[in-house]
Amino acid sequence: xxxxxxxxxxxxxxxxxxxxxxxxxxxxxxxxxxxxxxxxxxxxxxxxxxxxxxxxxxxxxxxxxxxxxxxxxxxxxxxxxxxxxxxxxxxxxxxxxxxxxxxxxxxxxxxxxxxxxxxxxxxxxxxxxxxxxxxxxxxxxxxxxxxxxxxxxxxxxxxxxxxxxxxxxxxxxxxxxxxxxxxxxxxxxxxxxxxxxxxxxxxxxxxxxxxxxxxxxxxxxxxxxxxxxxxxxxxxxxxxxxxxxxxxxxxxxxxxxxxxxxxxxxxxxxxxxxxxxxxxxxxxxxxxxxxxxxxxxxxxxxxxxxxxxxxxxxxxxxxxxxxxxxxxxxxxxxxxxxxxxxxxxxxxxxxxxxxxxxxxxxxxxxxxxxxxxxxxxxxxxxxxxxxxxxxxxxxxxxxxxxxxxxxxxxxxxxxxx
Amino acid sequence: xxxxxxxxxxxxxxxxxxxxxxxxxxxxxxxxxxxxxxxxxxxxxxxxxxxxxxxxxxxxxxxxxxxxxxxxxxxxxxxxxxxxxxxxxxxxxxxxxxxxxxxxxxxxxxxxxxxxxxxxxxxxxxxxxxxxxxxxxxxxxxxxxxxxxxxxxxxxxxxxxxxxxxxxxxxx
Numbered sequence: 189x190x191x192x193x194x195x196x197x198x199x200x201x202x203x204x205x206x207x208x209x210x211x212x213x214x215x216x217x218x219x220x221x222x223x224x225x226x227x228x229x230x231x232x233x234x235x236x237x238x239x240x241x242x243x244x245x246x247x248x249x250x251x252x253x254x255x256x257x258x259x260x261x262x263x264x265x266x267x268x269x270x271x272x273x274x275x276x277x278x279x280x281x282x283x284x285x286x287x288x289x290x291x292x293x294x295x296x297x298x299x300x301x302x303x304x305x306x307x308x309x310x311x312x313x314x315x316x317x318x319x320x321x322x323x324x325x326x327x328x329x330x331x332x333x334x335x336x337x338x339x340x341x342x343x344x345x346x347x348x349x350x351x352x353x354x355x356x357x358x359x360x361x362x363x364x365x366x367x368x369x370x371x372x373x374x375x376x377x378x379x380x381x382x383x384x385x386x387x388x389x390x391x392x393x394x395x396x397x398x399x400x401x402x403x404x405x406x407x408x409x410x411x412x413x414x415x416x417x418x419x420x421x422x423x424x425x426x427x428x429x430x431x432x433x434x435x436x437x438x439x440x441x442x443x444x445x446x447x448x449x450x451x452x453x454x455x456x457x458x459x460x461x462x463x464x465x466x467x468x469x470x471x472x473x474x475x476x477x478x479x480x481x482x483x484x485x486x487x488x489x490x491x492x493x494x495x496x497x498x499x500x501x502x503x504x505x506x507x508x509x510x511x512x513x514x515x516x517x518x519x520x521x522x523x524x525x526x527x528x529x530x531x532x533x534x535x536x537x538x539x540x541x542x543x544x545x546x547x548x549x550x551x552x553x554x555x556x557x558x559x560x561x562x563x564x565x566x567x568x569x570x571x572x573x574x575x576x577x578x579x580x581x582x583x584x585x586x587x588x589x590x591x592x593x594x595x596x597x598x599x600x601x602x603x604x605x
Numbered sequence: 606x607x608x609x610x611x612x613x614x615x616x617x618x619x620x621x622x623x624x625x626x627x628x629x630x631x632x633x634x635x636x637x638x639x640x641x642x643x644x645x646x647x648x649x650x651x652x653x654x655x656x657x658x659x660x661x662x663x664x665x666x667x668x669x670x671x672x673x674x675x676x677x678x679x680x681x682x683x684x685x686x687x688x689x690x691x692x693x694x695x696x697x698x699x700x701x702x703x704x705x706x707x708x709x710x711x712x713x714x715x716x717x718x719x720x721x722x723x724x725x726x727x728x729x730x731x732x733x734x735x736x737x738x739x740x741x742x743x744x745x746x747x748x749x750x751x752x753x754x755x756x757x758x759x760x761x762x763x764x765x766x767x768x769x770x771x772x773x774x775x776x777x
Contacts, residue, residue: 287663381669382669383660383664383667383672384661384663384664384671386663386767387769387772388769388771390771411692411693412692466680466683466684467678532677535670535672536675536677536681538675539675539676543673543771543772544773545673546688546693548772549695549772549773549774550694552771552772553694553696554694556696557696
C-alpha cells in the first residue's frame, strides 16, 4: 500500500542532492518509519531471520522478526525451513511465546486454531458448531486462511526471509564483493552457536548501519581498536560498498600499533600509549579464514550485521521498534571442530562485543547520544562530508563517510523521499 | 523444659551462622566497592584463578557459555576494571547494588564454599528522573579462604532481564 501524502507530516526536503547533509527527520519521523516497514523490511529485501544451526531438527523453531514483525522460523518434517508471521489468522494473537523449542504443530492458546510447521491452518475447534448451531460459514476455506508465509532462502547456514515473492537469489542480492566477504566468514564449516546477547538501543535503526559504514569513528572512539592496532590509521583497510549502496563491509588488517606515526597518535585521543593488558592472549589473532582481513564488519541490508572481529564471530539482527528505538539480537558462534581452547579464545575475545563489550558498549552509548541530539533540537541536519574524492561508495581510506552517502542514495530510491 | 542440645551441635550451628554472616559482609563490601566505583578494590576481591561471568538466564539454562563479561582469571578482571575506569566511553551514571537472599549451599572437595545470593542493580542517569532497575539476577558463587580473607574463586552472575537496556557499562 502506498502512503498517501496526507499521512506524511511535513515536507521531506533534503538540504542538497549530494547527500553530504542528512536531515534529522530521516531518523525521527513516525510516518517515515512506517514507510520503511512497508517499503524496506516488508519490501524487496532479504531479511536475516536465523542460523540453520538454531533449528537443526524437524520441529525445531525459534521466534524471530522481519523488521518489527514477529515471525516463527520452523523446520518442517521434510527438512525445509519455513518462516511465517507469529500472528493467528483468526484474531491476530501472537501465539508463539517461547524463544525456541520443538513442536509438532503450533496451537494458538486463545481459541486453539492449529497450524503445521509451514504455517498452514490445519485445525479449527467447533468448525461445524455444536449441536447443529454456530460454527464457521460452510464455505470457509482453510487454505485461504493460513498464516502469512514468507519466501525463504539460506546461504552457508544463514537463513533469510522476504515478503517479496520475486526476490533474486541471495548471492545476486549481495553482489560479488560483499558475497566474497560473507563467504570468507561462513566458509563452509558447520556453525556452533555459543549463545546470545539481546539489548534495546534508544536510537534509529539506521544509525547502526551508519556506525559500521563509518570507519572514522572506529579510529577515534574505540581505545581498544586503536591502542591494539585492530583498526587504526595506517592499517591496510577498506570501506567497501556494493554497487547498490545498501550493503557494506568495513575491513582492516591488524597492525602493530607501536609503529604508528607520532602525528597519527596525536590526532587520536583514544590512543593510550603504554596501555597493556594483563591477559596477553586476549588480542591474539589465530588465522583461520581465507581473507586478507583480520577484522570485517559486514552490513547486509536491511537487518543483518556479520561480525568477524579476529576470532570472535557473531551475527546481529536489527529489530526496529519505532523511529527512536530498536532491539539487537546477537548470536555468537564458533565452528564444529573448534577444540575447547579455541572456544575459550572466542569467548575471551567476545569481551569486545555485546552490550557490555569494550567496543559494543561504546557504540551503543554513541548511537544513543546521536538520537538524543536529534530529538532535543527540532528540524536539524548533520554532516557526512568526509572524503569528497569518493562521492558515494567504496573508500580506501578510513577517514571517509562515502559508504553512508551510498546507503542514503539507495534509501532515497527505496523510499521515494 | 526441653533439654539443651549437645555443645557440639551448637558449635556447628554457630559456625554456620558465622560463615553466613561473613559472606553477607563480603557481599556488602562487594556492593560498596562497585557503588563507589572502586573497581580495583572490586578486582581484589577475587582469587588469582577466579572465574567471573555475567550471563543471561537464557544462555545459562541451555549450557551456552557466552557472557556479557567473561573473565577466566584475575588478570582479565583487572583488565575490565582498568578499562571501565580509564578507557571506556559512556555517559556518567550512578549504580546501586542490592544483594540479598544469601544462602550457603555446601562445600566443594577442595574446601571452596558454594553459595548463592540474589542481586538487583539500579541505575540512575544524570538527565533522567527515574532510578531504573538495570539488572536483576542471581550470583552463583564459590568462596575460598586466602589467608584470613574470603575471596571469590567463582562468581557467575545469571541475569533474568534478557533484554539489556542499551549497555551494561559497569560490572555487577
